[in-house]
Amino acid sequence: xxxxxxxxxxxxxxxxxxxxxxxxxxxxxxxxxxxxxxxxxxxxxxxxxxxxxxxxxxxxxxxxxxxxxxxxxxxxxxxxxxxxxxxxxxxxxxxxxxxxxxxxxxxxxxxxxxxxxxxxxxxxxxxxxxxxxxxxxxxxxxxxxxxxxxxxxxxxxxxxxxxxxxxxxxxxxxxxxxxxxxxxxxxxxxxxxxxxxxxxxxxxxxxxxxxxxxxxxxxxxxxxxxxxxxxxxxxxxxxxxxxxxxxxxxxxxxxxxxxxxxxxxxxxxxxxxxxxxxxxxxxxxxxxxxxxxxxxxxxxxxxxxxxxxxxxxxxxxxxxxxxxxxxxxxxxxxxxxxxxxxxxxxxxxxxxxxxxxxxxxxxxxxxxxxxxxxxxxxxxxxxxxxxxxxxx
Numbered sequence: 001x002x003x004x005x006x007x008x009x010x011x012x013x014x015x016x017x018x019x020x021x022x023x024x025x026x027x028x029x030x031x032x033x034x035x036x037x038x039x040x041x042x043x044x045x046x047x048x049x050x051x052x053x054x055x056x057x058x059x060x061x062x063x064x065x066x067x068x069x070x071x072x073x074x075x076x077x078x079x080x081x082x083x084x085x086x087x088x089x090x091x092x093x094x095x096x097x098x099x100x101x102x103x104x105x106x107x108x109x110x111x112x113x114x115x116x117x118x119x120x121x122x123x124x125x126x127x128x129x130x131x132x133x134x135x136x137x138x139x140x141x142x143x144x145x146x147x148x149x150x151x152x153x154x155x156x157x158x159x160x161x162x163x164x165x166x167x168x169x170x171x172x173x174x175x176x177x178x179x180x181x182x183x184x185x186x187x188x189x190x191x192x193x194x195x196x197x198x199x200x201x202x203x204x205x206x207x208x209x210x211x212x213x214x215x216x217x218x219x220x221x222x223x224x225x226x227x228x229x230x231x232x233x234x235x236x237x238x239x240x241x242x243x244x245x246x247x248x249x250x251x252x253x254x255x256x257x258x259x260x261x262x263x264x265x266x267x268x269x270x271x272x273x274x275x276x277x278x279x280x281x282x283x284x285x286x287x288x289x290x291x292x293x294x295x296x297x298x299x300x301x302x303x304x305x306x307x308x309x310x311x312x313x314x315x316x317x318x319x320x321x322x323x324x325x326x327x328x329x330x331x332x333x334x335x336x337x338x339x340x341x342x343x344x345x346x347x348x349x350x351x352x353x354x355x356x357x358x359x360x361x362x363x364x365x366x367x368x369x370x371x372x373x374x375x376x377x378x379x380x381x382x383x384x385x386x387x388x389x390x391x392x
Contacts, residue, residue: 002119005131007173008112011075012135014166015108017143018082018101019047021159024148028156033091046095047102051333055106055326062107063189063322067115067181071174074104074111079167086160106333109133110326113310115181123260125314130256130307137252137303141245145238192323200316201324203374208309208331209338211271211367214278214360215302217339219244221347221356222295229285229353240295247299255304259311264375267312270305271371275364277301281357306332312374339363 022029022043029040062070081101088094109132116132117125143166151159195201218225226232226240258266277298284290310328317324339360346355 004119004177004179005116005128007170007177008116008132009135010166010173011071011108011112011170012132013139013143014135014163014170015078015105016136016139017147017166018078018163019051019105020139020144021147021151021163022047022098024144025151025156025159028151029091029094032156033094035091039091043095043098045337047098047105048333048337050099050102051105052330054103055110055330056323058103058107059110059323059326060189060192062111063192067111067322068174068178070111071108071115071178072171074108075167075171075174077101078104078108079164079171082160082164082167086157086164106329107326109329110324111322113314113325114321115178117311117314118181119179126259126263126307126311127253127256129310129314130252130259133252133303133306133310134249137245137248140248141242145242191320195317195320195324198316200374200377201313203370203377204309204313204316205324205328205331207267207271207367207370207374208313208328209335209367210363210370211274211335212302212305212309212332213335213339213342213363213367214274215298215339216336217343217360217363218278218281218298218356219302220340221343221353225281225285225353225356226291226295230288230291232288240292243292243296244299247296247301248303251300251302251304252306254300256307258304259308263308263311263315264371264378266308267305267371268368268375270301270308271364271368273301274298274305275361275368278360278364279357281360282354285354 022040026040029043030036058074062073065073078101081097081099081104084097084100085094086097088097112132113129116128120128147159147162150162222241222244223237226237227234232240255266255270258269277294280294281291281298284294309332310325313324313328314321342363343356343359346359347353349355
């Protein structure tokens, strides 16, 4: 793989760490700004909202900008947002910094996926995208826990300064390693928007939102499931969650390799796997060994779906993929919000923590159905005979 992909991995690691770091800094932030735990939780929700909104806006604004220049600009905004957060004198300023940083997230990964795919041969494109997203999986396993440790030992601001250092290294790596990639002469907003006239692009986005939603429909409530249903102590929960992170890393690499071989069968397999494993939580929650295995497999199959889903959008938006790719990053985040929201409704209704598993199954069935419809349309289009060329 080209060394330029290393710059994208470092960038993804920094951006992913920024997304998750506040989850481990809740006690320090509540004490610093004298706010409640739910108020601190809004820093996570606002970030997800900024990803969804910022991705299409910044991608469209940069439609005529060379992709390398765009990546450097987005990393600059990312550094600015985290600098605001590190220096924030109040909760409101910290929220502003989080939103500024979040706006770059979706656009960076969307454009970064296009750049990663362009750096390799066509038969390795999904693996290149998977390698970039390895940075995100490592952020779950190392970045966010590391930020928590730094925050506990040196204060929450130190965690943001560490993220700024990672971002600065990423900026230099992007500048030095990523080759110049001028935009096509006819690039522009109209060209990027035109791909949304294609039904297959919308189906690809739909299978991302609904098909990936089961992951967070269950994982959001994994801590109380592990403690209340499986009977784990507080010390064991971080270890099992780290095992989930290991599954993310391995699944991401596996999904990229399989998607390069057979894209749609990999989409079917991973979405079906997410559905089955989400339902498995209902049956394994009473056994500590069984649920530990289930958590690892869930992380593996959950992130194995990311490269093929991203690759599907790139394929269907051929000719102007940047905006569609960024929109798909927003679709992942929308799924991350939809799943927990629906699970929360069933739990609040008194159906218990186990109901999150069945919410995941229901969402997974819908997501897989969308994928089947999309694949069926592909096969029908392939059977339509093309007109024979008229001889001279």
